[in-house]
Amino acid sequence: MARNNNECPSPLPESWIFCDDFEAGEPNSNTYFELNLNSGNFHLTTDQSASGNHSMEVQWDTGMVEAGNLKVTFGDAPMKTIYRSDEQFDEVYWRMYVRHQDGWQGSPDKLSRATMFVENNWSQGMIAHLWSAGDVLLGDPAHCIADDVPICTKYNDFIHLKWLGQMRGETPIFSSSDAGQWRCIEGRVRLNTPGLNDGIFEFWIDDNLESSRSDLNWRGAYTDHGINAVFFENYWNAGAPEPLKRWFDDLAIATTRIGCHPTEHFLAKRQ
Template sequence: MQCLSDLAPICPAAFWIALTLGTMVPATAQTDSPIKVISDSPLPAGDGFAAEFSRDQDIANHSAVIFSDDFESGELGAKWDDTSNRGDSLAYVHESASQTSQNPSLLGERSLKVTATLGENTGGGFTKWFESADRLFIRFYTKFDKDCDYVHHFCTLRANKSLQGGDRWSGFGGAGELPDGDERFSTAIEPWGNWGRWPPPGRWNFYSYWHTMNESPDGKYWGNGFRPESQPNIQRGSWICVEFMIRHNTPGQNDGEQAFWIDGELRGHWKGFNWRTSPTLFANALTLESYVTDRWTKQSENVVYFDNVVIAKEYIGPSGKDG
């Protein structure tokens, strides 16, 4: 079972309502949802502007880039605003170059390693607050170790009331609670194991909280899931380029969007979100993490790698190659 929270790490038993090709399941879900899958999406795919930058070198100079970190230099979390390093779970390692055999020139030398050890820690990660935009694209590379089991939470984009003071935390916590439309919303791109039915770590899935989301059968509000009707299982042991997009809605209207790409392939695009009611509420914090507490996780040590993180106002696409 998965639910959003840094402040409420364990979810009680509850069903996760999933959206598949515009149809909500199970039968207890809302009807006449304004959210629809876009089968003939106009969104780009394949190469984006990152193709111009070998291994993302100097990509921060592109006019569309809000934030980037290739982990090639600096102390742990130096470019980020908050570090969650439970039990020394985070480390910079020289994993990228030696283990990117399918494309050895794609990434740099150093990457972020997150190790979650059952009974000792739940993993960890970084959070970055930033000035937002109408449309946001978040792209990163990740690799699940060959023995990595199910992961509870992954990479989450959160809307907070402000970048200052206590309001910068308004989008954190609130697991199982319906958000206020002027206080918070969030969406996370995560591997989901379908309650142990799919091989770990599972398949890619959005896990989203917003003020018009569906109620769960237990009367609470657990994140609603969005994924394509069919897609392959996530392969362990290989680097994967993950990108997702969110478009803010006109406050109070159902014109918000989200989409995600895997290795430059558009996997799903959904329209009809009423993310917010306030014109000052924006998605403005990214948490990059591997957080492991899932009840189906049996492997004692679960390792995930991250590299080449970019937040931008345009489609990013896979990193450019050398030469």
């Protein structure tokens, strides 16, 4: 499987669902279920890269909330599915590389999530959020299934969502002191055995485990859908405090650990 200076293997390993190192060009609808480039605030660049020569640069203007996102669907998603549409996934890992500009300020909220869509109106059965809490990464699991039946009626149906308990990371990746270097972030979700409280949510930074739970009831005994979407996001709830940049690279989704696998190219660019 050739890598060269790129992060996405060719061909992809059997356990991998998706990979984008942005060496093939600007994201498009052939690769993503939905993408929002926010009129150029989220764009392809050669200014920074964790591997190869390209990454996606995010530019927040002062007060900007939504700066762009990339949405991947797979498996049994009720809407358009690009990847492995004949399968159902009860366990998913997803990884991204993130770099914040030198002099970074603030806690930028939404970063990523894995979710289960149960209807084509975007109603959900569960969500594994990864977002910021001050300087650290926060896992915030939620489900929307009662008596083994989905009860959410739309996307982010906060009236019906049940929060399962926050999970704080340890590494201050959103701090000014951590800015200017690439960080490798990986999450894992395994749905619970139907009827049991043994679901898993955990996340790593640079292959170091930050937080883990194995007592979650993601879905009750509901089995009509599995995990079928991962979002990579730039949504600052209160708006950016000043013009700020960050970069995404080497996005991947798989059914086994992906890991960071730093190449010499990545290590040279890490500092």
